[in-house]
Amino acid sequence: xxxxxxxxxxxxxxxxxxxxxxxxxxxxxxxxxxxxxxxxxxxxxxxxxxxxxxxxxxxxxxxxxxxxxxxxxxxxxxxxxxxxxxxxxxxxxxxxxxxxxxxxxxxxxxxxxxxxxxxxxxxxxxxxxxxxxxxxxxxxxxxxxxxxxxxxxxxxxxxxxxxxxxxxxxxxxxxxxxxxxxxxxxxxxxxxxxxxxxxxxxxxxxxxxxxxxxxxxxxxxxxxxxxxxxxxxxxxxxxxxxxxxxxxxxxxxxxxxxxxxxxxxxxxxxxxxxxxxxxxxxxxxxxxxxxxxxxxxxxxxxxxxxxxxxxxxxxxxxxxxxxxxxxxxxxxxxxxxxxxxxxxxxxx
Numbered sequence: 001x002x003x004x005x006x007x008x009x010x011x012x013x014x015x016x017x018x019x020x021x022x023x024x025x026x027x028x029x030x031x032x033x034x035x036x037x038x039x040x041x042x043x044x045x046x047x048x049x050x051x052x053x054x055x056x057x058x059x060x061x062x063x064x065x066x067x068x069x070x071x072x073x074x075x076x077x078x079x080x081x082x083x084x085x086x087x088x089x090x091x092x093x094x095x096x097x098x099x100x101x102x103x104x105x106x107x108x109x110x111x112x113x114x115x116x117x118x119x120x121x122x123x124x125x126x127x128x129x130x131x132x133x134x135x136x137x138x139x140x141x142x143x144x145x146x147x148x149x150x151x152x153x154x155x156x157x158x159x160x161x162x163x164x165x166x167x168x169x170x171x172x173x174x175x176x177x178x179x180x181x182x183x184x185x186x187x188x189x190x191x192x193x194x195x196x197x198x199x200x201x202x203x204x205x206x207x208x209x210x211x212x213x214x215x216x217x218x219x220x221x222x223x224x225x226x227x228x229x230x231x232x233x234x235x236x237x238x239x240x241x242x243x244x245x246x247x248x249x250x251x252x253x254x255x256x257x258x259x260x261x262x263x264x265x266x267x268x269x270x271x272x273x274x275x276x277x278x279x280x281x282x283x284x285x286x287x288x289x290x291x292x293x294x295x296x297x298x299x300x301x302x303x304x305x306x307x308x309x310x311x312x313x314x315x316x317x318x319x320x321x322x323x324x325x326x327x328x329x330x331x332x333x334x335x336x337x338x339x340x341x342x343x344x345x346x347x348x
Contacts, residue, residue, distance in 0.1 A: 052174035056182065059163070064179035067159040069101030069140040072168055076108060078130040080115055086122075087115040091130045093138070099173070100180045101142065111140065111156045129165045137172060139164040181205075185219070186344035195334040197226030198234060198272070202282070202317065202341040212292035213306075214346045216283075218299065218317070220338075222270075223277035234332045235269035236280050239323045243299050245343065248314040255303045260287040295345040307345040315343040 064070065073093035080087035095107040103109065115125045130136065139159035146152050158164040166172060185203035192200045203219045222234055245253040270278040284298050294309035297317070307315065318340045325333035 050170075050174065052171075052178040054175075056175055056179050060175055061179045061182060063139045063159060063163065064100070064176060065183040066141070067100060067139040067164075068142045069103065069156065070099040070138070070176060070180060071095050071101065071103055071109075071140065072097040072099070072135065072137050072173060073109075074135050075130045075132050078128070078132055080128060083114070085114060086117060087125055089113060089115070089130075096135065097173075099137075099177055100184055101140070109154075109156055111138070111158065113158050113161070116161060135168040137166045137168050137176060187342050189339040189341040191223075192336050192339055194225055195336050196332055197224050197230050197232055197274075198332055199223050199225055200321065200336050200338060202319065202338050203279075204317070204341055204344055206295065206344045206346065210296070211289045213289050213296050214294070215289070216295045216297040216343060216345070218282040218297070218341075220280045220282050220321075221277065222272065222280070224272040224274055226274050228274060230274050231271060231330070232332045233269060233271045233330055234278070235323070236321075237268050238326075238331075239321050241282075241299075241319060241321050243303050243317065243319045245297070245305050246316045246318060246340070248316075253305060253315065255305055257302050258288040258290070258304055258306075261301070293346075295343065297343065305343075307343065309346050311345065315345065316340040317343055 071093070073095050075091060076094050077092040078089055080089040090110045090112045093109050093111060095103045095105055095109065097105065113129065115128065118124045118126050140156045141159050142154050142156050144152055145155040186206045187204045189202040199222070201221045203221055205217045205219075207215045207217050209215070220236065224230065224232060226232075243255075245255070247253055265281060265284065268280045270280075272278060282299060284300055287296075287298050287301070287304050289296050290306050292309065293306050294311055295307040297305040297307070305315075319338045320335065321338065322335045323331075323333045
């Protein structure tokens with residue numbers, strides 16, 4: 001079975017599983033038994049940061065991976081109007097919390113969508129996806145639209161027409177937050193503009209400490225946004241990569257070169273079919289790790305950055321990838337300036 005068909009089948013299975021989860025929300029961890037707990041006990045629990053510790057539903061994970069933006073939002077206005085293909089609406093949403101993406105609390109965004117027919121004869125519409133005054137968790141995809149009269153703006157669409165809108169529940173939000181970390185890391189840069197058929201972004205995870213210092217592991221995500229049967233090979237081992245760490249004031253942070261020896265990485269190349277994606281490790285290991293610091297970022301023997309714990313300054317990773325052409329039309333070549341990534345150092 002071709003790779004794209006396998007992926008489509010896996011997502012279909014995951015989305016069917018999500019439907020079962022939606023139907024079974026009444027028996028999840030946010031049951032009436034939890035609501036009957038004494039107010040003081042509930043208040044104390046709310047003050048403590050509660051994280052998802054159980055397994056992540058494959059359906060939630062599939063939706064999180066397919067989304068560019070995930071928000072918890074209140075419905076400000078919704079008024080589906082009849083159309084030949086169903087009922088259409090541009091729902092106005094006020095952002096309460098952002099799980100993925102660049103929206104901020106109190107931002108108001110509009111999402112254009114259609115209600116769907118529930119039968120093959122197109123005689124019965126699904127129930128409205130939104131109700132004014134209620135709060136939902138919404139999986140979205142976004143892109144830049146260039147409307148000449150209005151200028152450039154961000155346009156949002158539902159990541160899945162059937163399952164992208166879920167009622168807000170604390171346990172669900174915690175599970176989605178865990179799923180976002182799996183697919184999108186503790187920090188992620190924006191997707192780059194296309195260079196040929198490929199787009200790139202950098203993703204970072206703050207992993208378990210060594211010598212009391214969290215290790216910041218960095219990955220490169222690559223996706224083939226070409227249509228048709230456009231297939232290309234990307235070989236990171238043939239690329240020259242330059243890295244810089246810039247602080248919040250725009251000042252370059254000099255790397256260090258601690259004792260130790262960087263260990264080799266496995267081969268990093270992949271043939272990408274149209275709409276295919278891949279993830280490559282960028283970090284190296286082997287350098288000596290300082291004790292009890294805020295983070296250790298290693299991108300080569302001469303490119304090691306060590307961050308202080310509790311440092312209030314923001315730091316950003318910037319990089320450029322360059323692959324020279326070699327005459328092979330099936331091998332990607334070009335230069336890409338990677339959108340900056342905020343380094344996820346250890347908080348206080």
